Structures are given as structure tokens and as C-alpha cells.
Amino acid sequence: xxxxxxxxxxxxxxxxxxxxxxxxxxxxxxxxxxxxxxxxxxxxxxxxxxxxxxxxxxxxxxxxxxxxxxxxxxxxxxxxxxxxxxxxxxxxxxxxxxx
Numbered sequence: 178x179x180x181x182x183x184x185x186x187x188x189x190x191x192x193x194x195x196x197x198x199x200x201x202x203x204x205x206x207x208x209x210x211x212x213x214x215x216x217x218x219x220x221x222x223x224x225x226x227x228x229x230x231x232x233x234x235x236x237x238x239x240x241x242x243x244x245x246x247x248x249x250x251x252x253x254x255x256x257x258x259x260x261x262x263x264x265x266x267x268x269x270x271x272x273x274x275x276x
Contacts, residue, residue: 179265186258193251200244207237 211233218226 179261182261183258183265186254186261190251190254190258193247193254197244197247197251200240200242200247202244204237204241204244207233207240211237 211230214226214230214233218230
């Protein structure tokens with residue numbers, strides 16, 4: 178029963194970490210692409226490029242915020258998992274002290 182709860186917490190943390198990394202890497206990729214688009218727009222200015230710059234920036238910022246949010250959730254579950262493991266440890270120590 179306790180092992181199942183620990184495994185469930187670890188799996189949940191892994192999912193949060195996966196989405197956090199995805200969001201952060203997508204955000205960084207968007208900002209790298211954005212720098213290239215801004216360079217090209219300086220060389221060949223067109224009205225479409227302004228909309229493209231705003232769109233790439235918005236996607237990048239949104240994915241960075243998503244990545245940070247999932248990282249906060251992962252850290253919160255990490256703390257909950259450590260608390261759970263510590264309570265299991267305390268129970269075992271108490272049981273050994275009674276023997």
C-alpha cells in the first residue's frame with residue numbers, strides 16, 4: 178500500500194518534469210528562432226514579419242510559463258513524496274523500538 182503511494186508520487190513527478198522540460202526547451206527554441214527572425218526582418222522588412230515576431234514571442238513566453246508552472250508542481254510533489262517516505266521511516270523506527 179505505501180509502496181504504491183510512493184510509486185504514484187514518483188510517476189506524477191516524472192510527468193511534471195517531462196512537461197516542464199518540454200515547455201522550457203520549446204520556449205528557448207522559440208526565442209532562438211525569434212532572434213533569427215528579428216535579424217532577417219532588419220535586412221528585409223515586411224509587414225508580415227511583425228506579426229510573426231509577436232506570434233513567436235507569445236508562444237515562447239507561454240511555453241516558458243508552462244514549463245515553470247510544471248516545475249513548481251514537480252517540486253511540490255517532491256516535497257510531498259519526501260514527507261511520505263519520512264513518515265514511513267518513522268513508523269518503522271517506532272515498530273522496531275517496541276520490539
